[in-house]
Amino acid sequence: MNTQKKRVLSGIQPSGNLTIGNYIGALRQWVEEQEHYECYFCIVDLHAITVPQDPTALREKTREVAALYIASGLDPEKVTIFIQSHVTAHAELGWILTCLSPLGWLYRMTQFKDKAAKQQQESVGAGLLNYPALMAADILLYQAHAVPVGDDQRQHLEFTRDLAQRFNSLYGETFVIPEVMVPKAGARIMGLDNPTAKMSKSEESEYHAVYMLDSPAQVKKKIMRAVTDSLAEIGFSDDPERAGVNNLLTIYQALSGQTGDEVMQQFAGRGYGDLKKAVVEQVNSHLEPLQARYNQLIHEAGYLDGILARGAEKAAEMAEHTLNTVKERIGFLPNRSRR
Numbered sequence: 149m150n151t152q153k154k155r156v157l158s159g160i161q162p163s164g165n166l167t168i169g170n171y172i173g174a175l176r177q178w179v180e181e182q183e184h185y186e187c188y189f190c191i192v193d194l195h196a197i198t199v200p201q202d203p204t205a206l207r208e209k210t211r212e213v214a215a216l217y218i219a220s221g222l223d224p225e226k227v228t229i230f231i232q233s234h235v236t237a238h239a240e241l242g243w244i245l246t247c248l249s250p251l252g253w254l255y256r257m258t259q260f261k262d263k264a265a266k267q268q269q270e271s272v273g274a275g276l277l278n279y280p281a282l283m284a285a286d287i288l289l290y291q292a293h294a295v296p297v298g299d300d301q302r303q304h305l306e307f308t309r310d311l312a313q314r315f316n317s318l319y320g321e322t323f324v325i326p327e328v329m330v331p332k333a334g335a336r337i338m339g340l341d342n343p344t345a346k347m348s349k350s351e352e353s354e355y356h357a358v359y360m361l362d363s364p365a366q367v368k369k370k371i372m373r374a375v376t377d378s379l380a381e382i383g384f385s386d387d388p389e390r391a392g393v394n395n396l397l398t399i400y401q402a403l404s405g406q407t408g409d410e411v412m413q414q415f416a417g418r419g420y421g422d423l424k425k426a427v428v429e430q431v432n433s434h435l436e437p438l439q440a441r442y443n444q445l446i447h448e449a450g451y452l453d454g455i456l457a458r459g460a461e462k463a464a465e466m467a468e469h470t471l472n473t474v475k476e477r478i479g480f481l482p483n484r485s486r487r
């Protein structure tokens with residue numbers, strides 16, 4: 149282990165089919181970062197159960213997300229890939245941090261407000277409210293310096309920083325204060341059917357998201373149907389009326405690696421149909437090799453399980469070290485039993 153390297157941690161919930169929003173906002177950054185940081189990437193199943201999940205689907209999605217991490221280019225020899233619930237320190241520190249989280253901070257979280265609004269008020273689980281404290285535990289256990297996420301997670305990162313500072317000032321310097329890391333282009337990919345809402349894997353409508361495992365024909369159908377406008381003028385814009393075209397240009401820019409100006413030059417004077425076709429090609433050329441790797445991996449259960457077992461072991465070592473320090477600082481007696 150290179151102790152000079154700074155640490156990175158991030159995670160994705162196994163709560164549905166991963167979208168190109170997850171790929172552009174999170175996974176692609178991670179693949180870059182594995183070269184420069186000591187990385188921990190988890191599949192956050194404890195977070196997924198903050199809304200109801202079917203057990204069979206949850207198991208299936210958890211393996212699927214693990215395979216997609218590797219298929220996207222994460223190298224298990226370089227990074228630690230693990231399942232959150234396999235490292236019990238997450239739940240333990242999550243509880244301790246829950247006790248330190250002011251309700252006022254928790255109620256202010258927009259993700260909580262959005263997700264709670266989708267359910268009957270009395271049946272909203274307490275886990276949905278406490279979600280950010282568990283996320284803070286994920287990050288702080290590894291003393292992560294940076295957390296690569298999409299734009300929607302900025303507020304949770306602020307919460308994590310505030311909580312870490314609060315702990316440090318109450319009990320003495322314990323946690324590294326992490327920085328948020330969002331991609332320059334594509335930090336917020338919008339829904340194809342409703343470009344004023346974030347593309348999300350748990351949105352059910354058929355034409356909302358392109359999934360990482362969609363066939364080329366599905367990708368084409370969804371993108372060709374994406375909502376645009378009647379202005380017939382290609383350009384980046386923050387006008388909500390033009391959000392659809394802006395979103396397509398953003399997807400194109402993020403995947404092609406071009407600058408905004410280069411993208412504009414390429415599409416100047418062309419129609420929306422041309423833009424959509426170019427986006428379809430760009431998306432499919434990324435997904436094709438990734439899906440080929442995925443299809444191999446998902447049939448190699450033993451290989452995947454081995455990676456996750458080694459990952460959990462390595463992650464637990466680091467996490468338990470931090471957790472023990474925390475327990476001592478807050479006044480828990482050390483456990484002298486052998487288990």
Ligand code: ATP
Nearest residue numbers: 161163169173174297298335336337347348349350
């Ligand atoms: P859900 O709909 O189940 O809440 P989600 O699609 O928002 O899920 P998460 O598991 O919450 O996905 O997010 C995983 C990572 O992907 C986070 O870093 C998040 O910021 C990023 N991400 C999710 N959606 C987008 C998006 N539309 N654009 C950019 N990044 C995104």
Ligand code: LTN
Nearest residue numbers: 157158159160192195283286287
């Ligand atoms: N809340 C994140 C998922 C998540 C996460 C994390 C991201 C859980 N724990 C730790 C980064 C670091 C989301 O995308 N909804």
